[in-house]
Amino acid sequence: MKVGGVHYRSIWRDADSGEVRIIDQRWLPHEFKVVTLSSLDDFAVAIRDMWVRGAPLIGATAAYGMAEAIARDPSDANFEHSSKVLNATRPTAVNLAWALERCRAALMPLRPEDRADAAWALAHEVFEEDIDINRRIGEHGLALIRDIAARKPAGEPVRLLTHCNAGWLATVDWGTATSPMYHAHEAGIPIHVWVDETRPRNQGALTSWELGVHGIPHTYVVDNAGGHLMQRGMVDLVITGTDRTTAHGDVCNKIGTYLKALAAHDNGVPFYVALPSPTIDWSLGDGVAEIPIEERPEREVTHVLGMSEGRICDVQVTPEGTPGGNPAFDVTPNRLVTGLITERGVCEASAEGLTGLFPEKVA
Ligand code: MRU
Secondary structure, three states: OEEOOEEOOOEEEOOOOOOEEEEOOOOOOOOOOEEEEOOHHHHHHHHHOOOOOOHHHHHHHHHHHHHHHHHHOOOHHHHHHHHHHHHOOOOOOHHHHHHHHHHHHHHOOOOHHHHHHHHHHHHHHHHHHHHHHHHHHHHHHHHHHHHHHHOOOOOOOEEEEEOOOOOHHHOOOOOOOOHHHHHHHHOOOOEEEEEEOOOOOOHHHHHHHHHHHOOOOEEEEOOOHHHHHHHOOOOOEEEEOOOEEEOOOOEEEEOOHHHHHHHHHHHOOOEEEEOOHHHEEOOOOOHHHHOOOOEOOOHHHHEEEEEEOOEEEEEEOOOOOOOOOOEOEEEEOHHHOOEEEEOOEEEOOOHHHHHHHOHHHOO
């Protein structure tokens, strides 16, 4: 998407130097910084410390990280080492394991001397595929927004709510939950987005930044506001992203998503999840029991990062020594999900719904 008139992706390989560049999201929305990742360690730190984040972007970064590592040393031993290092960075988004598995299947059968070129080509393939998947999610999600708009008086905005950042920053481009919003905006359908702040890391500020840059009306609200807004009839549609969705349609996403789904259910508000197929973990059924939930540092909870007098700094919000608990994701059971917006269309959040769209996955 465009920033200051220039079309950026959240990760890319520079055509001249061959270097991999990312937007370093630690400083957004306050500062827009591009950095180069040039070693396996750089890629691992960038994922672990959330310079890049969001399930699809984590997958794409892992694919480029493997290419960088294999270009230096294409041996079996280095493949195994690099894959292990990257796999250990973050546990919840299944796109990471998906990308590493895809590298294994494509590269390990090759002779070591043929692996580097194939690894760069594969990373580029993952990059291009992600853009295409998200564009198609946007087209399918647009139909939902269009339907709601058609039932409203002309000119009245469709009021959406989203949690975390499942925007273009969390993918290579378009975003998942935001893609239908960008498509609706481009189609001239008036929308307004309630953006949950998403403590502790405030990824909602990234979503606000994205939407602001694109001129989409939005309001940043505290995480606890969603239930109230839905109760007052101020939300027409919730769309969130997902980090891992089970074969039964249970959805794991940023902490707090489950509470939004409960509130939506209680108030009859449709709750949709934008789901690129690489985010489906076909090996899992019961998400609550089986999906690993990342525990992040307590400092993210006891402190808040922000901008003060032109400087980015973090301030403590708790008494000295208060322990902070930081589960980063939660699971929304399929019964609370109205539908899944995939690149192949919208389906019910169930085994039948998913296999109907992805019949090749039926064992
Ligand atoms: O911890 P994060 O910022 O990586 O979590 C991101 C999310 O939870 C997103 O909603 C999810 O990855 C979907 S991104 C298209």
